[in-house]
Structures are given as C-alpha cells and as structure tokens.
Amino acid sequence: MIRIALPALLIALLAAAGCWGRSGSEPSKSVGADAVKALDLDGLWPQEQVAKLAPDQRQRLLEQSLAGLRGNNWRSAQDVLISLGRDSGPPLIDLVSSQEPSAASEGPIPSAKVKTLGELAHDTLLLLVQNRSPYRGELPARDPDAWKRWWAANSASVASKG
Numbered sequence: 783m784i785r786i787a788l789p790a791l792l793i794a795l796l797a798a799a800g801c802w803g804r805s806g807s808e809p810s811k812s813v814g815a816d817a818v819k820a821l822d823l824d825g826l827w828p829q830e831q832v833a834k835l836a837p838d839q840r841q842r843l844l845e846q847s848l849a850g851l852r853g854n855n856w857r858s859a860q861d862v863l864i865s866l867g868r869d870s871g872p873p874l875i876d877l878v879s880s881q882e883p884s885a886a887s888e889g890p891i892p893s894a895k896v897k898t899l900g901e902l903a904h905d906t907l908l909l910l911v912q913n914r915s916p917y918r919g920e921l922p923a924r925d926p927d928a929w930k931r932w933w934a935a936n937s938a939s940v941a942s943k944g
Contacts, residue, residue: 832862832865832866840866840869841869843862843866844863844866844869844870844873846859847859847860847862847863847866847870848863848873848874848877850862851863851877851884851899851902851903851906852882852884852885852899853884853885854885856884856885856886856902860902860905860906860909863906863910864906864909864910864913864914867910867914867940867941867942868914868937868940868941868942869942870906870910871907871910871933871937871940872933874903874906874907874910875903875907875926875929875930875933876926877899877900877903878900878903878904878907878924878925878926878929879900879926880898880899880900880903881898881899881900882898882899882900883896883897883898883899884896884897884898884899884901884902886901886902900924901924904924907921907929908921910940911940914940914941915936915939915940915941916939917936917939917940
C-alpha cells in the first residue's frame with residue numbers, strides 16, 4: 783500500500799507545486815522563499831494592540847500564551863509571545879529544559895514525532911530575538927543557563943512593547 787501511495791503522493795505534490803514537467807534549463811523561483819520574506823508579524827498579531835494593554839492584562843496574556851504553547855494553537859501562542867517582547871524572555875527560558883510534549887510536529891509534514899515544550903520555547907526565543915531585537919550575533923544553544931547569561935547581558939536590546 784505504501785509503495786503505491788507514496789509515489790502517487792509525491793506526483794500530486796509536484797504537480798500542485800507546478801514543478802511537474804519543468805525543464806532543468808528554466809530558472810525556478812522559490813515560492814517558499816518569497817513567503818518567508820513576506821512574513822509580517824504585525825499581520826499575525828497586531829502589536830499595537832499588545833502595546834495598549836495594561837500591565838495586568840499583559841501578564842494574563844503572557845500566562846495564557848505560555849499555556850497555549852502546549853496545545854494545537856501553539857503557533858498563535860508563539861506569535862503573541864513574540865509580540866509581548868521582552869516580557870516573554872524569562873518565562874520562555876524557564877521552559878527551555880522542559881521535556882513535556884507539545885502539539886508541534888518536528889517536521890514539516892505532521893508525524894508521530896512532536897517537539898518538546900523546551901524545543902518550542904527555544905524556537906520562540908530565537909524568533910523573539912530575531913524579530914524584536916537588532917542583535918545579530920550568535921545565540922545560545924538549547925541550554926537554560928546559557929540563555930540566562932545571554933538574557934542578563936542582552937535583554938535591553940529586545941523590544942518590550944509592540
């Protein structure tokens with residue numbers, strides 16, 4: 783069954799992507815690369831709304847988003863955590879060592895393997911620094927102590943509000 787289904791699936795995916803029947807001499811344009819360049823966090827979560835929240839509302843949103851990383855809406859929770867900026871750093875660092883499973887798949891195609899909450903927290907930290915800070919140096923590996931040292935030295939560069 784798999785021997786028949788897998789090739790058929792690949793053919794369908796190639797045809798849907800417009801790659802089927804292309805000659806090698808044609809220049810190919812990466813649609814995925816364009817999509818990544820067009821990523822706009824403001825469109826995913828309006829940061830100006832986060833900036834208008836009172837401190838207690840920001841704290842509640844932070845707590846809900848951290849809990850949301852575990853569930854099926856982990857991407858939305860991740861977007862909110864990035865929009866919250868500097869406030870998200872320390873709680874995410876605390877989660878980096880977690881081995882609790884999340885709903886996030888390890889690969890691009892959903893599979894039986896899922897990321898741990900720690901891996902997802904680390905990914906969110908990387909996105910937080912890349913999108914909310916001018917810092918472009920080396921970032922820590924998935925080690926809470928290394929992240930705590932980095933955060934103590936560099937957290938001022940991470941934007942605190944949308």
